[in-house]
Amino acid sequence: MLRQMSRFFRSCGTRVYSQYLNNSYIFQDPNLNDPPRILITGSLGQLGVEVARFLRDIYGRENVIMSDIIKPRKEVFNDGPYIFADILDFKGLQEIVVTHRIDWLIHFSALLSAIGEQNVPLAVRVNIEGVHNVIELAKQYKLKLFIPSTIGAFGPESPRNPTPNITIQRPKTIYGVSKVHAELLGEYYFHRYGLDFRCLRFPGVISSDPPGGGTTDYAVAIFHDVLRTGRFECYLRPDTRLPMMYIKDCLRALWEYMVTPAAKLKRRVYNVTAMSFTPEELAATIAKYVPEIKVTYRPDSRQQIADSWPQVFDDSAAREDWSWHHKYDIDKMVTAMIDDIRRQYN
Ligand SMILES: NC(=O)C1=CN([C@@H]2O[C@H](COP(=O)(O)OP(=O)(O)OC[C@H]3O[C@@H](n4cnc5c(N)ncnc54)[C@H](O)[C@@H]3O)[C@@H](O)[C@H]2O)C=CC1
Numbered sequence: 001m002l003r004q005m006s007r008f009f010r011s012c013g014t015r016v017y018s019q020y021l022n023n024s025y026i027f028q029d030p031n032l033n034d035p036p037r038i039l040i041t042g043s044l045g046q047l048g049v050e051v052a053r054f055l056r057d058i059y060g061r062e063n064v065i066m067s068d069i070i071k072p073r074k075e076v077f078n079d080g081p082y083i084f085a086d087i088l089d090f091k092g093l094q095e096i097v098v099t100h101r102i103d104w105l106i107h108f109s110a111l112l113s114a115i116g117e118q119n120v121p122l123a124v125r126v127n128i129e130g131v132h133n134v135i136e137l138a139k140q141y142k143l144k145l146f147i148p149s150t151i152g153a154f155g156p157e158s159p160r161n162p163t164p165n166i167t168i169q170r171p172k173t174i175y176g177v178s179k180v181h182a183e184l185l186g187e188y189y190f191h192r193y194g195l196d197f198r199c200l201r202f203p204g205v206i207s208s209d210p211p212g213g214g215t216t217d218y219a220v221a222i223f224h225d226v227l228r229t230g231r232f233e234c235y236l237r238p239d240t241r242l243p244m245m246y247i248k249d250c251l252r253a254l255w256e257y258m259v260t261p262a263a264k265l266k267r268r269v270y271n272v273t274a275m276s277f278t279p280e281e282l283a284a285t286i287a288k289y290v291p292e293i294k295v296t297y298r299p300d301s302r303q304q305i306a307d308s309w310p311q312v313f314d315d316s317a318a319r320e321d322w323s324w325h326h327k328y329d330i331d332k333m334v335t336a337m338i339d340d341i342r343r344q345y346n
């Protein structure tokens with residue numbers, strides 16, 4: 001149904017289609033008549049599956065190629081092009097870009113903050129060598145390159161409330177170090193070679209898909225546990241405030257940023273966010289809909305990571321330069337998540 005609507009609106013022209021997608025906000029996407037061919041690396045993770053679905057609805061199923069090193073679920077495999085791509089294999093990536101005539105590269109492959117600390121050498125390879133490969137590839141084939149960064153690119157010496165777009169960045173995880181590296185390398189390639197590098201620093205992203213080993217994952221796990229059992233044991237202290245965003249805002253931020261004309265961008269790396277809350281505040285909001293909820297707290301090593309991250313993220317530069325605005329606050333996100341997860345379990 002969504003696909004049929006998308007086709008209908010697309011046939012009406014850019015303006016109408018964009019209005020339909022954004023509801024109240026008309027966003028001009030000049031790519032609709034000649035859709036880009038998009039490769040997503042690490043596409044079987046929490047964000048990749050959703051981003052692929054979102055972009056396929058806009059640009060057509062065949063134009064968005066999902067890739068990863070793991071075997072896809074049947075539904076993912078049947079939903080559109082899926083190929084094996086190891087981001088450590090430069091020649092293999094070259095072959096994919098050439099064979100599939102890729103225009104945009106969305107680079108999601110990474111080891112997240114908590115899992116990265118458990119295997120630093122692998123995180124260095126995937127998060128740093130992987131970026132070297134995709135950035136060279138993007139330069140060689142003149143691709144538009146999106147690499148997400150994170151609130152984890154800041155550290156204890158950064159101002160935490162709020163954390164501005166430009167400030168001191170001394171992260172204390174290999175994940176954060178690798179993301180600062182990607183931000184700086186991307187900016188360098190933009191200035192030195194004119195590479196169309198784009199990077200958003202996302203906060204914790206909340207969706208019903210399983211997260212990949214981060215510090216903000218509690219805000220996803222709590223919904224699954226509470227809706228199944230009524231209970232949740234949180235690995236962060238109840239007062240740990242972190243910036244967050246619902247998946248639908250994340251998808252729209254990524255797309256709106258990708259189609260913003262280069263002339264409007266005053267920088268290549270932007271903070272984006274939607275809300276900030278603590279586990280205690282999240283539990284209280286869920287309790288409005290699931291009154292029997294019982295949450296206990298047992299902080300582990302992820303507490304130290306969270307304590308070094310921003311509490312409130314200042315994304316005013318994105319709001320000024322390309323009109324970024326979120327639509328989901330904590331209440332709207334909680335009701336959407338409860339609906340999403342109830343549908344999954346029914
Ligand atoms: N989920 C979140 O809350 C946030 C995510 N991000 C960034 O967004 C991107 C995607 O995040 P998620 O989907 O949550 O991560 P995830 O951990 O769920 O997925 C990462 C994917 O990378 C793949 N991968 C690992 N090694 C690979 C290799 N050698 N070659 C190809 N693929 C490989 C994995 O198989 C996995 O499917 C990451 O770069 C992450 O840093 C940034 C901020 C917040």
Ligand SMILES: CC(=O)[C@H](N)C(=O)O
Nearest residue numbers: 112113150214215216
């Ligand atoms: C905020 C992120 O980058 C990620 N979800 C993590 O917690 O590692």
